[in-house]
Amino acid sequence: MRKSVIALLFAAVLSAQSIEYSAGRKTWLLKTASNAYALGVNQRGELQNLYWGGPLWRFDDIHAAQAGPEWSSFDPSQSQTNEEFLGWGGTRYLEPSVKITRANGVRDLVLHYVSHKIDGNQLDIVMKDINDDIFVTLNYLVYPAEGMIRKQAKLENRSGQPLTVESLQSGVWYLPHGEGYRLSYLTGRWAAETQLTREDIHTGEKVIESRKGHTSHNANPWFAIDQDGAANEESGRVWFGALGWSGNWRITVEQTPYSQVRVTGGWNTFDFSYTVKPGESLETPPFYGGYSNHGFGEASRMLHRFERTQILPGGGKARLRPVLYNSWEATEFAVDEPGQKALAEKAAKLGVELFVMDDGWFGKRNTDHAGLGDWTVNPQKFPRGLTPLIEAVRSLGMQFGLWVEPEMVNPDSDLYRAHPDWAMHFPGRPRSELRTQLVLNMARDDVKEHIFSVLDKLASDYPIKYFKWDMNRPFAEPGWDGAPDQKELWVKYVRNTWEIFDRLRAKHPGLEIESCSGGGGRVDLGILKRVDEVWTSDNTEAFDRLRIQEGFSQAYAPKIMSAWVTDVPNMNGRSTPLKFRFLVAMQGALGIGSNLNKFSEADVQLATQMVAYYKKIRGTVQEGKLYRLVSPRIGDVTANQYVSEDGAQSVLFAFLHSQQYRKPAPAIRLAGLDPKAVYRIQVLGQNDWRTFSGAYLMNEGVTVRLAGDYDSTSVLIEKAAN
């Protein structure tokens, strides 16, 4: 009964208008199945945020916008008014949404409401400076089923003089007035990306950002906020958001002296400057936001579903990710035709579906000191070109993928010798190398066209299904010989790079792309519109991966989380059993990166069984609902459960990693099941099935028999026929 009422309400929300407007109160209400958002125009003509939280059914509950009080000359009204998009002007001292300088030096910008337009799930609100013809249009796109709202801003210069934009943010999110909020965010470094970090929000600003030119390993453009530490995985109010930008970004979490928390996000203002001439406009990347009444777990599931249906190429119809083999950890740069063929034969026997040859196949690429930029097949390693290898891979029933790093150049390369000016640099200054490579200035259209033609030729000459697109260093000396507006490089670089992804996909419709930047250095909702999966981390050590994957899954779908089984000891010298490594990697898009030439018969047998098991459950893992049951940050055990969208299949993964002598693993209470339904469950490696009600499995749980560090198990759970 309860379920059908919820279903009816859900259907009602979806069929009703997602955007309503009250002309009398100059208020807009944006509605989704799981939350609502409201804004209005106050008595001064400023656009003001009014609500962000749980679903509302009564428009009348939203009070009309009212400018805040002026307490003293030091506490002006504009510091206590939740302006939806704040021009830097008048008595505004909060983090601005837009800051400009006119050619005549005047910097004051005060935006007032002009007009609006509702078109289906989109709302455009036009604001204008009180004097000049400088317009800002705020665009809102509501995703009613997914519970998400997209914000974007466009500045138009219809005044007679050029403007220098020093900040143009994508949007601002306001939390309900009050204090005691807690911020969750993702930090890290190379080989230790997406570490979940939580801290209380206090008065002042907390900035998470990238100044490195790419999205970066050090922080990821996602946030989640709860209040009084009250949310956990499955309960409590959580406000969250993520930016779609693959370059310098910034999220500023600010608590004002007046107990108001606001989150501003968009292009990083660091070294930012963009000239908008008369008649021109500048549009920001998107800032997505959502709200959940059901904890961090539900917030993540909302994002996962949103990414699968609205962001990733294919819009929900994309195929399940194939089991992939990647040669990097097995061979590094020592790739050649016989070696790759031998690995391919072994991979195919395990059930691998996509064989990817990594770095080393081109130019003079024998180490990382040379070759980047010269995208022609190395004749010593592949005297007959790539075709014989690709044919062999395809005749083994696998698709072929190829590693590229198009944005980079080694000084020891023909490309650099021909075009030293194409590398990012400041004239007369040293060019800082990292991994003996320089970054090509992708903001230049000639560089962009060259890179497009290189990749287009590869995709045209060979039946390549998949590019692993790498980027192995951040920017340095972001200069641009001769360009008048040097700082625009930060933005134009990303736009031109994205354009190449888009053009390649349009011209080669079956082509898939992986985003890699030395691991997870380029993962964001902008690149995800253009790629099918991402390389989560260069750290493939399975225990470390549990934490990396926990953090990754806060914001990003398991479907895109590429995870390989590799050899041990790895990275930090730890040796985990092969089964443990497989079960860790199976929680995303499974890949294998081991040197298969070293696999024993027993390894081959176990790997074959594991790949077969993964294929049985991958629909649930990749496109189901993830419940993070026990966190690797907390105790001896990590447990994650996935439930298929239709509820018919579920799978549990459990890992023991720091057991004290004879301390039994706890019973693991499952989630996301129907308490009234009966389920049959089977432990991986055992033949018998046992049946339990959903109620029992969620209240009492499953006792997993794990003994000793790095023991692991998986349990298959299937809804029994009624």
Ligand code: DGJ
């Ligand atoms: C960094 C990537 O993350 C690795 O997987 C591998 O592709 C190397 N680059 C190759 O240079």
